[in-house]
Amino acid sequence: MIMSGTIGRRGLLIGGGALAATPVIGHAAAAQGRRRRVRTGADVVAAKGWRELRGQRVGVITNPTGVLSDSLNSIVDAMVAAGVTVGGVFGPEHGFRGAAQAGSSEDTYVDERTGVTVYDAYGADATTFARFFAEAKVQTVVFDIQDVGARFYTYIWTMYDALIAAGQLGLRFVILDRPNPVGGRARGPLLIDGFTSGVGKDRIVQQHGLTAGEFARYANGVLLPAAGKKAVADLDVIRVEGWKTDELYADTGLPWILPSPNMPTPTTALLYPGTCLFEATNLSEGRGTTKPFELVGAPYVDHRWATDLAKAKLKGVEFREAYFTPTFSKHVGVVCGGVQVHVTDPSAVDAIAVATQMMVALRDRYDDFAWRSGDNTPGRWIDLLTGSSRFRTQLDGGASAASITAAWRAELAAFDRRRQPYLLYRRGR
Known part of the structure; x- marks a missing residue:
């Protein structure tokens, strides 16, 4: 996910680029002649008039994937229009509006549409997030980004550092959950001590099989305590409705919006x-x-x-x-x-x-x-x-593919056991 090069924010916004949304219809939905109704966490909370967030000063970690499924409007635009007090937006890699290439972000600026300050949060650690949250006078942190289920896709680590900061400051943390497009099964090797970096900050497997909400629960319950960090006392996940972990993304009826410029489908x-x-x-x-x-x-x-x-x-x-x-x-x-x-x-x-x-x-x-x-x-x-x-x-050393993949079997099974108490959606086999 790391690469050099940037694209000007205004130029890409005018031209469309990474903001394009593609409705993806799967075989089952096409055969029925209608879209299957899967509702994301953002759809669920919006349908209730954002009442879970009213009366609080909210900080939002999101990007172009943080939209309402029916209108394709940004959740930030929708929150502001509905009267929710948004104290700040925190843009991860590629930025809030999605104008930056891999390994890049948008600089801190005031969003022209909403008047809300957008902070450049790519590469921000917990200390930086704590400073941002204090500056924006945040009471509740909201996370809504479409992840793709790989350890080295950096959005979950943005959330990880934000969780640490929220725990330190005693803030509420709300995840508006979305489906994991690669499903709920965990695969691959476990990260070990000595190999942490911006593309893997803690001990999870390469394809973790978690939604963002499940990862937050696992991080809060396992990873942060093991690292000596204070867990978030008030952690809420607004669940996806109508989704099964073995369901293809195409069959959800949800639009596919590029989570990053090189993730087109x-x-x-x-x-x-x-x-x-x-x-x-x-x-x-x-x-x-x-x-x-x-x-x-x-x-x-x-x-x-x-x-x-x-x-x-x-x-x-x-x-x-x-x-x-x-x-x-x-x-x-x-x-x-x-x-x-x-x-x-x-x-x-x-x-x-x-x-x-x-x-x-x-x-x-x-x-x-x-x-x-x-x-x-x-x-x-x-x-x-x-x-x-x-x-x-x-x-x-010349090992076969079978030998290489067999080497992580035990650690993968152990990770799968550890994550069970934090899962929100039933897994099929």
Whole structure:
């Protein structure tokens, strides 16, 4: 999720860009000829006239995904119009209105539409949030952002630091919950001590299988006490209504609004917990194309990679030989050979296992395959993304994909057990 480069806020707002919302209709809804009614936490509280927030001075952590499903209006715009006192908005990575690229944010400014001060909260730690909350005279913190379920997607860590600050200041914290587009199943390795960073601040697995509300409950009940932090005494989650954790996002009837500029579709989100690992290699992960995290390749890759991957017969995906020329990020203006990952059965996709097999095949086929250059410590970025040095050392040591994925089985099971008391939505198997 980290990358250099910015786009001017006004220019992108005028042009549309990352603010575009795409209604996504799934097979079941299309067959019925109507939209299935799933209501987000924001929809639920708005339908009640925002009464849970009236009489309080509210600070809102949100971005372009924080909208009401029927009108597609920002929750901040709706709150202000309804008379809720909004003391400040806190914009995470990409900003409140979504005008910044990965690794960037919008500067602090006064929002022209509402007159509310928008604070640049990307990279803010708990101390900074505490200062922001005090300056904005916040009594209740509201969080409403569409997450995509990967440990290295930074929005949950923005909430994590805001929770710490709210606990210190004795503030109420309310999460307006949204579906996890990759479902409720946890997958992948656990982050361990010594490998925390802005893309993983505490011990959860790579695909955590939690909604934002469930993560907040888990962080408040497990992570913060273990870190010696004061938990939030008044933590509320306004639940999603009508959603099952094994339901495809397309079948919710909810609009898909880009959570970040390189997350254009729910299919992108399904693959991202795995194919984001290619950020740590010398391959393009598809940034600068219309299919980020679905197209992966490099100038040295040819048709043999797709052939090798087809033999693996991975569940839920197929690989097509593909060629593309990135317009930004890695290999700008250079033709890259590689693959497009096609999702054939979304319910069967294990994105982390897919990415692991892709890397093993690259290692075995191409001598040019390497970890991303430019890091002070070679391979450090893959260690931060996977949560330890184990993935890298196994891959470098010639381990099979099956051996690599088996290595995290016990820690994944233990995490799954720990999270059970904090779940809000029933899991299917």
